[in-house]
Amino acid sequence: MARQNTLFKEAFNRYAAFLTPDAALPSEPEIAAQLGISRSTARAILMRLSDAGIIRWNKRQKIVLRQPTDADLFPEEETNSLHDIIERQFMLRILSDDAQPGMQINELELAREIGAGTTSVREFLIRFSRFGLIEKRPNSHWILKGFTREFALELADVREMFELHSASEFGKLPANHSAWTALTAIKREHQELLDGFDERYRDFSQLDEKFHLLIHGASRNRFIADFYDVISIVFHYHYQWNKAMARERNSRAIAEHLDYIEALQSRDNERIDKACRLHLSSARQTLLQSIPQNTNEEASDS
Structure with a gap:
């Protein structure tokens, strides 16, 4: 929960920075895709914006009422970049005691565990794979080659x-x-x-x-x-x-x-x-x- 809370805070600050009064916000899936997060995290962001009086949320209509202030944002020390969050959780997983060569890593499971979007997780894994620690397999699976x-x-x-x-x-x-x-x-x-x-x-x-x-x-x-x-x-x-x-x-x-x-x-x-x-x-x-x-x-x- 703590890592998802950190991701939520980072994504909230990132999204709030681009809001302008009277703008209409897109759907939850579109916000999730835009920020590289899960739909549940996108919904949590909208709920906080609504509770703070930053947006008016009436069913599918979401209108920005005011521009967020510094007081609306989370302190910088409580947030990490999305890349850092994915990196940390991925590395902690492959360096754990039970991580052995041949272990499967599933993009969807990793994204769900972190609370991030699958596209962001996939991009990180593709970038990291060129160093030989993991190898791509069909159907969103990866194989841990092993830190030998x-x-x-x-x-x-x-x-x-x-x-x-x-x-x-x-x-x-x-x-x-x-x-x-x-x-x-x-x-x-x-x-x-x-x-x-x-x-x-x-x-x-x-x-x-x-x-x-x-x-x-x-x-x-x-x-x-x-x-x-x-x-x-x-x-x-x-x-x-x-x-x-x-x-x-x-x-x-x-x-x-x-x-x-x-x-x-x-x-x-x-x-x-x-x-x-x-x-x-x-x-x-x-x-x-x-x-x-x-x-x-x-x-x-x-």
């Missing part, structure tokens, strides 16, 4: 090639580039996380993703930026899923990040390369340790 040790090693290899290049490019950015300001802010966030580490160490995965995305942005390479999307998804969700030794692992990673940040700020390419390789080596080991043994064994037997 071989896949993890290939992924880590590509990540290291990309990030070593990006880190080197980062060190060459001009002094007035906005990335340096962003890096200083991220360094401060690491230090703040350390100050309340015992209570906040689980927050590290989001900061980790933010830091590495900043580095990859320096490459100004569209292919690196596109492929890093799936790299960050897999690393991020494995960190979330594998909670064993999370406190110690995150403590070590923060220390490595701070050394890495100082190396970047030094603009010394040799120092940057060394700090980058050290951290990526740790990340590789963490990823490999997160792979369930039974998944490896079944994958190797197939």
